[in-house]
Amino acid sequence: MEKNAKIYVAGHRGMVGSALVRRLNQLGYRNIITRSSSELDLRNQQQVFAFFEAEKPDYVFLSAAKVGGINANNIYRADFLYDNLMIESNTIHAAYVNKVKKLLFLGSSCIYPRMAPQPLKESYLLTGTLEYTNEPYAIAKIAGIKLCENYRLQYGCNFISVMPTNLYGPNDNYDLAKSHVLPALLRKIHTAKIKNIPIVEVWGSGTPLREFLHVDDLSDACLFLMEHYNERELVNIGTGTDLPIKDLALLIMQVAKYKGEIKFDSTKPDGTPRKLMDVTKLMTLGWKPKISLEEGIRMVYSEVEQMKFSD
Ligand code: GFB
Secondary structure (H helix, E strand, O other), X not given: OOOOOOEEEEOOOOHHHHHHHHHHXXXXXXXXXXXXXXXXXXXXXXXXXXXXXXXXXXXXXXXXXXXXXXXXXHHOHHHHHHHHHHHHHHHHHXXXXXXXXXXXXXXXXXXXXXXXXXXXXXXXXXXXXXXXXXXXXXXXXXXXXXXXXXXXXXXXXXXXXXXEOEEEOOOOOOOOOOOOHHHHHHHHHHHHHHOOOOEEEEEOOOOOEEOEEEXXXXXXXXXXXXXXXXXXXXXXXXXXXXXXXXXXXHHHHHHHOOOOEEEEEOOOOOOOOEOOEOOHHHHHHOOXXXXXHHHHHHHHHHHHOOOXXXX
């Protein structure tokens, strides 16, 4: 990407979009365009088409999405399906019509079958049944991958898809009913520490395995792929290592210096037993993560210590 190229980051207020804007700024890109959802509703086809026609961006990072943790995915099922399908269809079609040079679409590791062999290779897409708690989100993200693939095949568009593992970092969502596990446990453990509460509740059995990537590593990988990858097949972005949720809780307790106990809430779902990315392809292309999980949790915990929670 040329330093003066017009780059549209869709979803710049979210955790991923804001990390992309930070990284683009650090690298000296000076023509970044953004719109908040109140200025541009990406679910609205007319608004999206008018925006692309007026702005004619050269490059697009499609990081706008309705996202959330296991509980939000499971409850707002229709919204996760509808909102994400509309955002992707409108943006990808407008990018084609307005001759965007390259578009990068962000998916998720939940697109892979629930019981797929581990680690998850890109080729496992559509080889089995999805995890039901996040099936609507996964189906919308699979549609996004297929839009990119088929606009490439039919119209020659250089649209690529990347699949990040579970992410965390600045601008994460700390709403306990909607968040992912890592920010939820940071909040619960921090609150328990400062209020001297002896027990922290962890959802499910604590046995599911998850892989976590700091969003600053993700944005770095996305920029790397925007520069170096022009193929039809999706690319996984992760670290290649995972840990049980129980160990994640223990690690956060250690970072927060909290000495209480964990209590598992078996009324809450576990979700997919394991979703470890096979990152051979990305590493062969020449990229690897820089921020270890412990270092990343320390960075985020220092922000959490400054936050004011109502609980
Ligand atoms: O991060 P998370 O909400 O989503 O949950 P998924 C991961 C695991 O942590 C599950 C457990 O086994 C949860 O039961 N967990 C323990 C908790 N305590 C908590 C807690 O306080 N809050 C939360 N949220 N979880 C999502 C998908 O799946 O991952 C999305 O639903 C997307 O579609 C995203 O793919 C990356 O990893 O299970």
